[in-house]
Amino acid sequence: MRELQSSSPAxxxxxxxxxxxxxxxxxxxxxxxxxxxxxxxxxxAMVLLIGLLIGRYLxxxxxxxxxxxxxxxxxxxxIPSSVTALETSPSDLLAITDAAQRRExxxxxxxxxxxxxxxxxxxxxxxxxxFFCLYSNIRGADGRYHNGTWTLSQKSDFEELVHLFRxxxxxxxxxxxxxxxxxxxxxxxxxxxxxxxxSSEDAFLQELNTSxxxxxxxxxxxxxxxxxxxxxxEGYLFPDTYTFYEDEDPQxxxxxxxxxxxxxxxxxxxDEAAEQGMTLDQLLTLASLIQAEAxxxxxxxxxxxxxxxRLDYGPEYGIYTLGCDSTIYYPYRTQxxxxxxxxxxxxxxxxxxxxxxxxAGPICNPGLDAIDAALHPxxxxxxxxxxxxxxxxxxxxxxxxxxxxxxxxxxxx
Numbered sequence: 001m002r003e004l005q006s007s008s009p010a011x012x013x014x015x016x017x018x019x020x021x022x023x024x025x026x027x028x029x030x031x032x033x034x035x036x037x038x039x040x041x042x043x044x045a046m047v048l049l050i051g052l053l054i055g056r057y058l059x060x061x062x063x064x065x066x067x068x069x070x071x072x073x074x075x076x077x078x079i080p081s082s083v084t085a086l087e088t089s090p091s092d093l094l095a096i097t098d099a100a101q102r103r104e105x106x107x108x109x110x111x112x113x114x115x116x117x118x119x120x121x122x123x124x125x126x127x128x129x130x131f132f133c134l135y136s137n138i139r140g141a142d143g144r145y146h147n148g149t150w151t152l153s154q155k156s157d158f159e160e161l162v163h164l165f166r167x168x169x170x171x172x173x174x175x176x177x178x179x180x181x182x183x184x185x186x187x188x189x190x191x192x193x194x195x196x197x198x199s200s201e202d203a204f205l206q207e208l209n210t211s212x213x214x215x216x217x218x219x220x221x222x223x224x225x226x227x228x229x230x231x232x233x234e235g236y237l238f239p240d241t242y243t244f245y246e247d248e249d250p251q252x253x254x255x256x257x258x259x260x261x262x263x264x265x266x267x268x269x270x271d272e273a274a275e276q277g278m279t280l281d282q283l284l285t286l287a288s289l290i291q292a293e294a295x296x297x298x299x300x301x302x303x304x305x306x307x308x309x310r311l312d313y314g315p316e317y318g319i320y321t322l323g324c325d326s327t328i329y330y331p332y333r334t335q336x337x338x339x340x341x342x343x344x345x346x347x348x349x350x351x352x353x354x355x356x357x358x359x360a361g362p363i364c365n366p367g368l369d370a371i372d373a374a375l376h377p378x379x380x381x382x383x384x385x386x387x388x389x390x391x392x393x394x395x396x397x398x399x400x401x402x403x404x405x406x407x408x409x410x411x412x413x
Contacts, residue, residue, distance in 0.1 A: 064132075065135065066158075067156055072155045073153065073154045074152070074153055075123045075124065075151070075153075077125070077151075078119075078148070083147060084147040086115075087109055087143040088108065090143055092105075093109075117136075120132065125154050125156060126158070126161075148171045148247070149246070175195050175245065177242050178241045179191070179240060179365070181291060181370070182288075188365070189205050203250045207254045213255070213258055219265060220236070220258065230330070230350070233254065234288075234362045234364070235288055235361060235366070238261040238365060242260070272375050281361065282358060284366060284371070286304075289322065289327070289358075291366035291370035292364050294394075295392040299394045302382060303373070306385050311357065321353055326363060326364075327352040327353075328348060328353065330350040330351075331350075384399075387410060388411060389412070395409060
């Protein structure tokens, strides 16, 4: 009793305060437990939501990559040359030593890939431009896409697309071009341009003077005397029917020509030319004159005999030139083809009325008949020939007087 009575109001207040603090701490613990449960629930909800979003995004991406759920509808895609003109191939990229130029080339490659991707997206073939660009970069396809026209399904997956546009498989813009015998470089460039194979005649003609193929073809590397030569590879654009693509790279076009010429100019032809003291290039030059001057295949062998005779013993008769009309305006066909500004004063360095012997190179692209005639001329003593301009009938002579008579008969005087 005495102990209870001794409790002062201050002590009772302290006890009450302690009980209050304990109760408050207990409530705080309970509140924290509740908050943690709520936080865990929210955290798991966020994880689940993010997982669902990521999963949905990955599914969307994979559906895009694998072309899942896209319709099997055929569409025509055109990759213009303006896109592929931006590209630098991986091998050429490695050869760039300047860091700034290399970065610029890499950026151009990425830009080209992005334009390809945008074309695909616009045609309903892909959904995500950025991911196609990433896939292309991972696959090392940047800088390797071709221009052209393809017909493909909207169901094509990324791997199929990358392979398709890196190759010429299934291209639709195929062009067949027949090069007639005797066409010269200017005429072939015009024909290729008219058929849509090249977009620039000048670019193709510039390629004819390239040295890029010297290490690829022996016949090209053996063309050593280029002085006065208009087009180094004139004579090597073998007349034939070719399959090209529209808006083709001029260098690719030239390589197709050279591949064919390299097969057509067999080792037998080269060996026979060598036995007669001619290089392949000299043989083609002689054959081009025969091709341009003869009226038909039969006539080629007599024309060949005239040219051979003039080369072999013409000086004994005061004849020092080959005198072929087809060379007067080369690389143009006639005076009317010469640009107007120089038409009246034009002088070809190939003019065989002025120069002695063969011109600097072929004047056109001869066929196998003309080449055979150059190797196997008829055995004659002819030193002159002419043709009736209306009928093509050929006249031959061994003397100047006989030639003058033939000119009258042919209606040329």
